[in-house]
Amino acid sequence: MNQPGYRTLSSYLKNKFGQAVRKLSLDAGFTCPNRDSTFSDVGCIYCEPESFSMFSSPAAPSLIQQIRQGIESGHRRGAHRFIAYFQAYTNTYGPVGKLKDIYDTIHAFPEIVGLAIGTRPDCVDKEKLKLIASYTKDYDVWLDYGVQSIHEQTLNRINRGHGPEAIFRAVLLTREYPGLKICAHVILGLPGEDAEMELATAKALAKMKIEGIKFHPLYVIKGTRLAEEYENQRYQPLAMQIYVDRLIRFLEVTWPETVIQRLSADSLGDKLLAPQWLREKSSVVQAIQKKLEAEDTWQGKLYKEEVPV
Numbered sequence: 001m002n003q004p005g006y007r008t009l010s011s012y013l014k015n016k017f018g019q020a021v022r023k024l025s026l027d028a029g030f031t032c033p034n035r036d037s038t039f040s041d042v043g044c045i046y047c048e049p050e051s052f053s054m055f056s057s058p059a060a061p062s063l064i065q066q067i068r069q070g071i072e073s074g075h076r077r078g079a080h081r082f083i084a085y086f087q088a089y090t091n092t093y094g095p096v097g098k099l100k101d102i103y104d105t106i107h108a109f110p111e112i113v114g115l116a117i118g119t120r121p122d123c124v125d126k127e128k129l130k131l132i133a134s135y136t137k138d139y140d141v142w143l144d145y146g147v148q149s150i151h152e153q154t155l156n157r158i159n160r161g162h163g164p165e166a167i168f169r170a171v172l173l174t175r176e177y178p179g180l181k182i183c184a185h186v187i188l189g190l191p192g193e194d195a196e197m198e199l200a201t202a203k204a205l206a207k208m209k210i211e212g213i214k215f216h217p218l219y220v221i222k223g224t225r226l227a228e229e230y231e232n233q234r235y236q237p238l239a240m241q242i243y244v245d246r247l248i249r250f251l252e253v254t255w256p257e258t259v260i261q262r263l264s265a266d267s268l269g270d271k272l273l274a275p276q277w278l279r280e281k282s283s284v285v286q287a288i289q290k291k292l293e294a295e296d297t298w299q300g301k302l303y304k305e306e307v308p309v
């Protein structure tokens with residue numbers, strides 16, 4: 001185990017590539033079936049509605065421009081290798097031919113060594129996964145699935161548009177392509193969830209030996225349906241110390257090999273309504289590291305390997 005008490009993304013990348021690697025966050029102009037009326041036209045309760053007009057702006061930089069700018073900015077910070085992270089919305093939502101054209105853009109940039117594709121578990125199939133797996137010959141390839149929770153009642157409550165079976169199906173399908181790695185995005189503090197429910201999600205991910213996890217606290221963005229609930233006092237975000245504690249309980253049962261790719265949310269600026277402690281990402285990360293040390297605990301301390309029958 002590394003010093004911080006969990007397996008960090010930077011140590012994983014340094015080990016694999018022998019140098020620092022940065023992620024390029026990309027918006028390839030995809031939409032989301034949970035917003036465009038395919039599954040629903042309102043989206044998840046925390047989804048920011050304004051973000052859906054951004055990609056259609058004529059002033060939005062092209063994918064090539066985004067990559068070029070990201071690489072230039074990385075070079076200024078001393079990074080020379082990059083992961084193309086298709087982050088915005090649902091990046092497998094489209095026909096396979098269109099997906100191939102978009103992902104193939106990375107071939108023009110020899111500095112790119114990895115590919116990460118953010119998507120919903122109900123937006124993959126064998127054909128798409130076969131295409132994505134074809135990039136493993138040349139790249140470190142990750143499927144970033146928005147899991148959030150494995151509980152049906154929570155997924156309904158947040159209007160995810162699918163149940164837990166879609167998550168398990170996506171993981172099983174992905175496992176048919178051995179080079180593909182999964183990074184599960186998990187939200188702590190979802191409405192109606194307690195520490196026990198989060199622990200059940202943690203144990204399910206550990207059992208599936210998920211290769212990566214990104215943690216997010218549930219935050220309230222202005223203009224969302226969650227913001228209405230917050231203003232009407234129907235939703236209360238977690239206090240920072242409770243978030244820190246629940247995250248540590250989650251980490252303790254997590255598979256020790258899982259790469260912890262994120263511990264909190266990035267800066268959200270003026271859009272953030274609550275919780276205010278999120279304005280200081282570094283203090284959240286420090287609080288997690290301090291508590292891990294104080295409790296003499298670490299990722300995987302309580303992990304139990306399943307004994308095959």
Ligand code: SF4
Pocket residue numbers: 032033034035042043044046047048089090120146
């Ligand atoms: S899946 Fe993502 S993009 Fe789609 S509605 Fe939910 S939060 Fe918004």
